[in-house]
Structures are given as C-alpha cells and as structure tokens.
Amino acid sequence: MxxxxxxxxxxxxxxxxxxxxxxxxxxxxxxxxxxxLGMLLGEQLVPALRRLLARQPLTLAWFRHECVPKISGAPQPERSDTPPH
Known part of the structure; x- marks a missing residue:
C-alpha cells in the first residue's frame, strides 16, 4: 500500500x-x-517485540544503536568495535 x-x-x-x-x-x-514523541516511541515497540520474540536481549547498546537515531533524528553512533580515527 x-x-x-x-x-x-x-x-x-x-x-x-x-x-x-x-x-x-x-x-x-x-x-x-x-x-x-509518542508515535516515535511507539514505532520502536515493533523492533523491540521482534527482538524479544527471537529471544534476543534488549540491551542499552542495542537501544542506542537502533532506536535512538530513529527517535532523535541523529546519525547512528559509531560501533564500539571500530578503532578511533
């Protein structure tokens, strides 16, 4: 649609x-x-529920990487496993 x-x-x-x-x-x-704000937060419930149904943990790192950029409009943070510039 x-x-x-x-x-x-x-x-x-x-x-x-x-x-x-x-x-x-x-x-x-x-x-x-x-x-x-409620719509932006509610939009993140679906990925969180999918993660729970897949028996994957809901961690703060996951929330910061996946949800915060979508809620705030800020770019995704760099991964912690990449060396600094």
Whole structure:
C-alpha cells in the first residue's frame, strides 16, 4: 500500500482517538509534540517485540544503536568495535 494512503488512514484513526478523548484538533503545540514523541516511541515497540520474540536481549547498546537515531533524528553512533580515527 502506498505510504501516503497509510499515513492518511493512520491520521484518520488518530483524529478519531483525539475526538473520543476530547482533545481539540489541531492540538495545542505541547500536546501535539507529545503525541509526535509518542508515535516515535511507539514505532520502536515493533523492533523491540521482534527482538524479544527471537529471544534476543534488549540491551542499552542495542537501544542506542537502533532506536535512538530513529527517535532523535541523529546519525547512528559509531560501533564500539571500530578503532578511533
């Protein structure tokens, strides 16, 4: 399915949830930013659950390497096993 269609459908779902909770749309900036943060964090639940189902550990190193760059938009940190420049 095209990503813009998925985005629209998820937006409609989010709008419905906002209406059920009584939050005005567009939400005030603070609430909107918290909602965006929640989406970024929620997006990382899938890889974490997949890792748990594969019986792999959830380590801080894994979280920093895989999740933090996606949440913060920062580049992935260099691997610790590579020699410094």
């Amino acid at each position: 095209k990503s813009w269609i998925v985005s629209l459908l998820v937006g409609v779902l989010a709008g419905g949830i906002y209406a059920l909770l009584g939050v005005h749309s567009p939400a005030p900036p603070g609430i909107a930013l918290l909602g965006l």
